[in-house]
Amino acid sequence: MNKRESFSTSCIRLGAYYNYDASGERNLKLTGQTIEITQNGQSVYSPVLDQQTLYASALVTVNDKGYTKHYFEEGKRICSKIGSGELQNVNQKVDHMEMDYEAQRSIQTEGITNTYEGCMEITPYINNGNLYDNIIKKYEYQVNSGEPIFYYHSDHLGSASYITDSSGAETQQLVYLPFGEDWVDKKYNTGQFETPYKFNGKEKDQETGYNNFGARYYYDWASIWLSVDPMSDKYPHLTSYNYCENNPIMLVDPDGRDIDPANKEEWNDKKRMISLEFGLAFRKYEQNKNDKNAKDKLAGLSSVLLSMNRMEKSEQMYSLNKRFNGINRTTYDPKSKKITLHFTSMEMFIHEVTHGGQVESGKLGYDKTTGNPVAFDVFDEKEAYKVQEALYPYSVPDEIRDGNVNYESLNSIKVGKESNFYQNIETKEMNGNTIENGIKLKDNPNNLFIDNRKKK
DSSP, rough: OOOOEEEEETTTTEEEEEEEOTOOEEEEEEEEEEEEEEETTEEEEOOOEEEEEEOOSSEEEETEEEEEEEEEETTTTEEEEEEEEOBTTTTTTOOOOOOOOOHHHHHHHHHHHHHTTTTOOOOOOOTTBHHIIIIIGGGGGGOTTTTOOEEEEOOOTTTTEEEEETSSSSEEEEEEEETOOOOEESSSOOSSSSBBBBBBGGGEOOOOOOOOOOSSSEEEETEEEOOOTTTTTGGGTTTTTTTTGOTTTTTTOSSSSSOOOOOOHHHHHHHHHHHHHHHHHHHHHOOTTHHHHHHHHHHHHHHHHHHHHHHHHHHSEEEEEEEEOOOOOEEETTTTTTTEEESSSSHHHHHHHHHHHHHHTTTTTTTTTTTTEOOOOOOHHHHHHOOOOOOOOGSSSSSGGOOOSSSSHHHTBBTTTOOTTTTTTTOOOOOTTTTTTEGGGGGSTSSSSOOGGGOO
C-alpha cells in the first residue's frame, strides 16, 4: 500500500510503529523512546514502544491518557473534547428487556388513527419508557462536565491558526510558512491541550515531523511527499513528489492524491444558486414579458453568470474571502499575482463578481507594482450596483438606488467606516482602449494589468 510502517532514529531517540486498516487509513500508532545497547563495542538502538494511540474512527482517538472526541463541519475539524470517561465492566449482564406486544399493538393502532385524523407522527414506546434512561444510563459513569473542550479557528486551507478553550481564551497560536512548515507555534498554557492537527488540518507526528494526509506522508520542511502519488497518471506534467503544483496558497491536497482549489466548493455552490435563480427568473419572465422587474433580474443574473464563466476560463488566479464584516472590495496582490474578491454577503459577492468580469473584459485593471486599481471609473461601479440592485433591490443604499450612481452620490455613502471610499474614482469612462498613465490596457498581453514603470 506504499505506507510507512516503522520509524527509528538515534538522533532524537524516538521510534514508532504504524498499522493500517484495509482501506489504508492508519488505525494504530505505537511510539516510545529508544534505548542504547552496547555489545562488543557496537551500539544498537532499540525502541521501547510503550505509548499507544488508537484511531477508533475519524471522530475518536484513544491514547494512554484518555480519549479525544473530534467534531467536524463540512470536513473541517472545529472542536476537540478531551475525556477520560469509560463504561463499566463490559461483561456485566444487562437486565432482561420485555415487550408487551399487545400494548405495543394498541399504541400503534391509536397512532394510525391519529395520523388519519391529522396527526402526522406515530410515537412507539418500548417497555413504557425511554430506552436510554431505563437501560443504558445506569451502566454509564456520569459525564464529567469539567472535561476540557478546545475549538479550532482555521484559515482558508483548513490549517489551524488559533486554538481556544470553552471560555474563548487563546491557548495556542499557529502560523505556517507557505508549504506548511511551522513558523510560529506559541502555547499560552503548556499544561493544556496542544493540537497535533496543524497544516491543512492534518495530524503532524511528533516523532517524525511528517504530516499524515491519509494516502501518504508529507514532509513540510522539504516541501515534498515521501512516496509516489497514487494518482500520478492524472498529472503527467508534475513530479510525483510535488505538493499542490507548487501553489500551496491557493490549492490544498485533501489526502495526498488529488488537488482541489481552496475556494472551488464555495464558488460552485454560489454558481448553482445563481443558476437556479436564473431558471426561476426566466420562467417568470416568460409568463409576463412586460414585467420590468423580472426582465431586469434576468439580465442581472445573465450578466453574473457571464462574468463567472469568463473568470473560470481565465489564466488569472482568483480567490474568495468571505468575511463577517469589513469593506467589500476586489484587490490584486502583486506578490502572489492573485485577485481576491472580499465580500460579506451573497449580494456583495455578485457585486464583486461583476468587477471580476470587468477585469476580464479589460474595463478594469491593476498596477503590477502597487496593486492599485487602474481605470476604475464611475461607470464600473454603476454597472456593479445595477446588477446588485436588480437581484437584491434593498441591499443598495438609497443614495444610489434606481441608477443614481455618480461621483457625488457614491461619495455620499459610507463604505465600511470610510465615508470617502470613492474619492479617487475616475469620473470619465475608462476601458481597454483608454490610455492610462501613457500605457494602453490592450497593450498588455492578457489585457489585465499595467506596469507603470514603463509609462512614457
